[in-house]
Amino acid sequence: MNFIEALNAFIGRRTEIVxxxxxxxxxxxxxxxxxxxxxxxxxxxxxxxxxxxxxxxNVTYVRILP
Structure with a gap:
């Protein structure tokens, strides 16, 4: 599983991207x-x-919010 595939599990969630x-x-x-x-x-x-x-x-980090 790569980073994009991992992010797909969180579609629809609030997130912060830096x-x-x-x-x-x-x-x-x-x-x-x-x-x-x-x-x-x-x-x-x-x-x-x-x-x-x-x-x-270009993304430094992604944070998925609860």
Whole structure:
């Protein structure tokens, strides 16, 4: 089992993804082909919810929230 396959077990869960200079928090939507897709919730910094895709090679760590 590789990292992408492990992430697929957590689709639909709230997650935090850290990249150099960027922090994403939202619901894990997909993980395939070297990409992670997260549905971001609206906040003070993001006026509406958005879907963001990150390259797995640029991710420092992923934290799955309870």
């Amino acid at each position: 990249q150099p200079g960027q922090f994403l928090q939202g619901q894990l939507s997909a993980a395939a082909g070297g990409l992670i897709t997260v549905q971001l919730s609206s906040s003070n910094y993001i006026p509406s919810s958005q879907q963001v895709t990150a390259f797995i090679n």
